Amino acid sequence: MKKLLMITVILTTLHIKAQDFTEQDTLRGSITPERAWWDLNYYHLDIEVKPDDKFISGTNTIRYKVLDANQVLQVDLQPPLIIEKITQDGKKLEFDSKGNAHFVKLEKAQKEGDYNEIVVHYSGHPKEAVRAPWDGGFSWKEDENGKHFVATSCQGLGASVWWPNKDHMYDEVDSMLMSVKVPKGLMNVSNGRLRSIDENTNTYHWFVSNPINNYGVNVNIGDYVYFGETYDGEKGTLDMDYYVLRDNLEKAKEQFKQAPQMMEAFEHWFGPYPFYEDSFKLVEVPYLGMEHQSSVTYGNQYGNGYLGSDLSGTGWGLKFDYIIIHEAGHEWFANNITYKDIADMWVHEGFTMYSESLFIEYYYGKEAAAEYLLGIRKNIRNDRPLIGPYDVNKSGSGDMYNKGANILHTLRQIMDDDEKWRATLRGLNETFYHQTVTSKQIEAYLDNQVSADFTSFFDQYLRTANIPVFEYEIKNGKLKYRFTNVIDGFKMPLKVEMAGKTDWITPTTEWQQKSLKGNDIQVDPNFYVEVKKV
Numbered sequence: 383m384k385k386l387l388m389i390t391v392i393l394t395t396l397h398i399k400a401q402d403f404t405e406q407d408t409l410r411g412s413i414t415p416e417r418a419w420w421d422l423n424y425y426h427l428d429i430e431v432k433p434d435d436k437f438i439s440g441t442n443t444i445r446y447k448v449l450d451a452n453q454v455l456q457v458d459l460q461p462p463l464i465i466e467k468i469t470q471d472g473k474k475l476e477f478d479s480k481g482n483a484h485f486v487k488l489e490k491a492q493k494e495g496d497y498n499e500i501v502v503h504y505s506g507h508p509k510e511a512v513r514a515p516w517d518g519g520f521s522w523k524e525d526e527n528g529k530h531f532v533a534t535s536c537q538g539l540g541a542s543v544w545w546p547n548k549d550h551m552y553d554e555v556d557s558m559l560m561s562v563k564v565p566k567g568l569m570n571v572s573n574g575r576l577r578s579i580d581e582n583t584n585t586y587h588w589f590v591s592n593p594i595n596n597y598g599v600n601v602n603i604g605d606y607v608y609f610g611e612t613y614d615g616e617k618g619t620l621d622m623d624y625y626v627l628r629d630n631l632e633k634a635k636e637q638f639k640q641a642p643q644m645m646e647a648f649e650h651w652f653g654p655y656p657f658y659e660d661s662f663k664l665v666e667v668p669y670l671g672m673e674h675q676s677s678v679t680y681g682n683q684y685g686n687g688y689l690g691s692d693l694s695g696t697g698w699g700l701k702f703d704y705i706i707i708h709e710a711g712h713e714w715f716a717n718n719i720t721y722k723d724i725a726d727m728w729v730h731e732g733f734t735m736y737s738e739s740l741f742i743e744y745y746y747g748k749e750a751a752a753e754y755l756l757g758i759r760k761n762i763r764n765d766r767p768l769i770g771p772y773d774v775n776k777s778g779s780g781d782m783y784n785k786g787a788n789i790l791h792t793l794r795q796i797m798d799d800d801e802k803w804r805a806t807l808r809g810l811n812e813t814f815y816h817q818t819v820t821s822k823q824i825e826a827y828l829d830n831q832v833s834a835d836f837t838s839f840f841d842q843y844l845r846t847a848n849i850p851v852f853e854y855e856i857k858n859g860k861l862k863y864r865f866t867n868v869i870d871g872f873k874m875p876l877k878v879e880m881a882g883k884t885d886w887i888t889p890t891t892e893w894q895q896k897s898l899k900g901n902d903i904q905v906d907p908n909f910y911v912e913v914k915k916v
Contacts, residue, residue: 430564444548563583
């Protein structure tokens, strides 16, 4: 009977997968053989953007190191953009296309250890963002003066929605040059540092010297004005640069005072800002905002909260500008530590949502931070697991934000050592500095810091949608307790108050009991569990 049930589950799962995911999902979301044999080294994205026509054209030079001999290379670009030609050493190459994936037939022998380049020529009308940044592409807008106000956003959708690249997160390019030609009277702001401006063509050249993920690359075009400052940080002097629409300069000068406050708090909690060489920027855009590396985009209308609202309902969410704090927090968790597969997106969003509470704690205290985290619990739906299916470019539940933050808050309670917790967060950014990671790697690191086997903890909270229920009864001076609604083998320490005294218990799925003085107990609310008195 058990075998029959197992076979039924497997067949049902395979049927669902066959229905839900296509060959395109696999080509986009997996490390295909045509991707695996070469390692990204350098991009030079050289494009012209024509806002009047909503049109882009140009080239991307892709330099790579040969890891294993192979003669077919996958490059990604999404319709309606078209590849005009691909060359290597000046010779035009043939390629076959399967939707968004294009398989280049290399003529030159690819020898292990060699560095080679291809140049992809492309053009067209890129997908227009419908609801940026969630449904991204190009946002073609105008400012209040009727001047073009243009920006890109593409997480999940893929950077290949607007430029040709190796569109998988596992392989970050080591460095990148972006050359963007825009109409006279407008400025382009991209990642890294401004290397030069060709005033004859109004082309802006930006260089990123650190590894960068594909969706972190951005183009922002507008009637920008600049102001900036320097920050005395853990690694020395950090340039903090701000680009905003001309009419918003005075508002920005006031609101962006939170940027150095953010930097002070997050360097305390997470360690040095990971991209001193490339500076830190806030850039105004016509959508809410996004964590583009060293070019964090901002559209929160120069007010605190999330478009003026407090997501926690506690009042603490109005003490800071959500976009400045949240999106800049991603510089540590998303841009420094980056998921290999979007199925593990909770690593980005859980830690960064949690960073909001750490900002609050740094300036307003530990109790305020806890109130904020408990406040955002009401937004958790527990509709599906936080970790999604692998190799098909599919993320898990949107609960990765609020639930992810509360999982980390719970883990901190279990560790019960604030200095060790801070060292753990800093250690994560040092251990996985400029790396792409899996959830399992992060879990193993945290598991080691707690100094206990928390495999069942992560499997419960990340891989199921069920919240542990602490079930108890009190009878004849005895407390009986256990966990329900959990996976086999689940156990977790809990801090409880009994008869006015704090104590620790470790419930499992089996009933346990202990003597109790008093008529009831109180489970510490900072642990993300449900409590049920039988």
